[in-house]
Amino acid sequence: MEIFGDWTLRVVALGAGLLGAVSGFLGSFAVLRRQSLLGDALSHAALPGIALAFLITGSKATVPILVGAAVTGWVGTLVVRLIVQRSRVPYDAALGLVLSVFFGLGLVLLTVIQKRPDAAQAGLETYLFGQAAALLRADVIVMAVVAAVVLLVLMLAWKEMKVLTFDRAYGESMGLPMARLDGLVTALLVVTIVLGLQTVGVVLMSAMIVAPGAAARQWTRRLGSMVTVAAGIGVAAGVSGAVLSSVVPRLPTGPTIVLILSGVVGMSLLMAPERGLVWRRLQLGRLRRRPRQEPVLMHLHALSLQHPDDPEHGHEVSVLRTMNPPDTDVEGALTALAERGLAGADGEGLWAPTELGRREAARTLARLDLEDAR
């Protein structure tokens, strides 16, 4: 395709794709650990850092600005933790408080900057919604390095990450460095979010973290494949969003990527096999249509108990029909039981439970007794 020959577009697409990959990796863990909204607070808390870095250095160079953003973002997470530990203000209120107050501070600093006579400040607002077209080759290299580090950490500490995600107390009891790993993951999340600010912006970076993981979760029940699928979704959404917003005039990058991601999440919630809503509806219908075998088996068992000397004494279908509600598909249930080897008919069409069927029924009865006793 011709557009991929475009150097700028290639850089932009590569950058957004890398960002999507890292977001998918780390976002999977954030989603599983119920930290989805931490990213929201963190990215908003980065705004004053961006403005402060500009005020101190007086330039829009990427690295100092990202360092500033990372510092205030990290301070934001510390403040959230301090508030939750030292007061009765709940976690969600602490997040909202830090998010909005830090953002307000950032806004105040931005207006301070706007008053400065030099015109160099133009463009700091792009951090609000991201501007992928402004990505430079150096930015992409930084992203690639971060992606490599994240991947390396995940590979080296894979089982520790698993324990941290699903059973932290167990990990601590085994003497694994859970607190240090938690700190490391949070630090990597801060770095990822800060990197994303240029592309997606302060306001929407949280969606970049949450959406790939939430979508991937629907397609698999294994952590390894979830992380891989999430990274794949992140890459696809990042590249297509960046390309679209570069090709179509006046289409901001961040919102475009987020809308694509939202579409993917919606599709996953509906369509994913085993978990998706459509799939579950189909499954429910199949269960409803299937004749209920258990009551019929229990009735056969009850009948056979009437004949202690001949447990396989056969009974007519009509007998069973009188024992069940009128709309029961008794024949269907009997056929299904016969298929499973739990019941059988003799040559005259008289039904009796097999040895296996009687044992199965007795087991069910024992279980029901146990439940009653409880």
Place this chain on the structure above:
Amino acid sequence: MNPEVEILLIAVVTSVACAMPGVFLVLRRLALVSDAITHAILPGIVVAFFLTGSLTSPLLVVAAAATGVLSVVLIEAVHRTRLVAEDAATGLVFPAFFSLGVVLVTRWAGKVHLDTDSVLLGELAFAPFDRFVVGGADLGPVALWMMSGILLLNLALIVVVSKELKLATLDPALAAVLGFSPVVLHYLLMTAVSVTAVGAFSAAGSILVVALMIAPPAAAYLLVENFRPMLVVSAVLAALGAVGGYGLARWLDVSIAGSMAVVCGLIFAGAFTFGPERGLVSQFRRRSAQRVEFAARLLAVHLLHHEGTEREDVECAVSNLNVHLGWSEPAVGRAVAFIVARGMTVDKGGVLHLTEAGRRFAEDLTAGVAQPGSV
């Protein structure tokens, strides 16, 4: 009216109007719903603005508030599928709404007087330009009228269903048993939050509405113990935040909305640090008082243990206590001062002796511990 007074009035009214539903959000662990709603109203604002051409038309308020409530419904629907956790559901739905709004705004930028910055950040300084004129008479800024109306609505809501909301907030199960539908109350509250957010966004910007809704109630939550005082204190703190924020903005010539958020944050930090019962400082004081009291108890037991023994002069000498008890000198000094001040010991030439009261105190402490079987 002077435009500055008008801006200040709008700021105060907006701030107090936001704090009222905020009290319920903080108590019901729904604080981030304000974040979700303030973002999700954007597409509603944009579409309604295209249709009406005015940011203060009542139709816009209704349409945008409906989008906010819709986003809450959607978040709950996504959560109810049990495919994602509630925080993730929130984090998925509102960015989608917000993105849609931003794309709509930027695609039609230039055709309308509405841009993302003004929605996101708000600009209170422009509020007095939009006048409410009836039959040629200028009745003041539209924003002031609108926010006062919303404040009155919120107050009316609180007065009318305060008992029910309080019950549903503090004991949802009991509320349901008594026949108050928590769902209806929940959506009443969500509607109030949405309407308030829509009214306030042009003054405060969508993200700073979150600060106004959460910070004053969260600060009040640390200052008072009851529901009604919390409402009153929240309103007072919100008004203080507005006045302080306006003053700060005037003084430094910066964004009014941003300054209001910062001052609200400072007010919370003040309550968090210096709150009379729950502040960091009083937590620290209480803890050190407990430490001294505990040390004094140990000291009393130590004195009782060595009373009348040969080594009493050594063990109970003030100058040796730091070695014998393994405490720092200042800690010894504080414990000795505590126990002497309460008349439990007397200092005779550098050696501590228990008084009658001190002996009883120490014996009470050791009763059942020192002698097994004595209960």
